[in-house]
Amino acid sequence: MPETEPTDESAEAPDLTNKSVVKAMTLLRELGRHPRGITVTELAQIVGMTRPTAFRLLLSMEQVGFVDRTENNYTLGWEMARLGRLADPTAGVAAKVQPILEGVAQEISETVSFALVKSQTEYEIIAEASASRLLQVSNLYVRRQYPLHASATGKILLADLADTRVSQLLSGTLASFTPQTITDSKVLVRQLKEIRENGYAVIDNELEEGLFAVAVGVRDADGLLLGVVTATGPDQRMKSGRLAGTVEQLRSTAEEIGKTLE
Structure with missing residues (x-):
């Protein structure tokens, strides 16, 4: 048979x-x-x-x-x-990250983006997702880099460096974008210490009036900074007692992205 x-x-x-x-x-x-x-x-x-x-x-x-x-x-x-x-370092990465960003954007009801670290002082925002809100930030960030001292993502990169290196990079008066922009490098260095201790960075009306952002680093198993995940929205909404919850959501998201990119 x-x-x-x-x-x-x-x-x-x-x-x-x-x-x-x-x-x-x-x-x-x-x-x-x-x-x-x-x-x-x-x-x-x-x-x-x-x-x-x-x-x-x-x-x-x-x-x-x-x-x-x-x-x-x-x-x-x-x-x-x-x-x-x-090789294009963004090829394939954005596709893996996008569904994760879309999920967290709906959970926290704000715009969420992912920036890929290109060097100690360079990053490129390669993906973003926005919640369904009338008042939101959308389609403003992809393929762009903002000043390190005036962006939450940039502060995460700076916090990953030694203070002496930061002082070398940002000597003198820093560019001002709003009255709240940190323009004194010594003040910034003190803030970077807090960022290292807390594990997240924020900008509060420092890049643009009314704009608030919070960022968390994405790291590999060895602790190397691979990228940064950031939530952005109107200051009055993001600062209304929601910051702690948003930070925890971003930490979970950063961990998930880190595992996805391994």
Whole structure:
């Protein structure tokens, strides 16, 4: 009697993942955490791989420029740097983040945006979502960056730096946008200390009259700042006893986005 083919419902989808490629990517990610180099033995131990397997994969990647080796130390190679320059860091990220933003925007009834960190002092807002309100902020932020000292997102970036670095970046009088803008770098440095302690940043009429924003950093498992999630709205509404709840919502959102981007 001929054997019957398993139905789509009963058959499990085959695992088509190439295990060697996955292991190679694991090695590359770990190499990225060691810019000064790491030995194959140390690398294998960290990622839970046998030394011979790690060595073979590193040797193969070295031959195509993905890995460099100086004596016994391995680092990311020139080809990785070249591909990194070609890649659009926002590609795919906005699509992953957008549904999360839409959910929290409806929960807190304000405009919520996500900014991707590009460097220590640069960010780009790549996604936003707005609640169904007559009075709201919408479609104003995507693809833009605002002054670091006068934006909640910018303050999160500054708070991630040492005070000496902040003083170097923002020496002298800072640009004023409203009477509430912080223009004294010493005052700003004191506020950044509070931001580090509290875990969130706000602007209160500092960029535009009537505009209030609160921001929380999005970090990876190692604590690296990947981006910032921000809620923005009219000051009289956002300051009316809702700030604590909004901060907690943003913290949960930041954690969810961080896991999504891993």
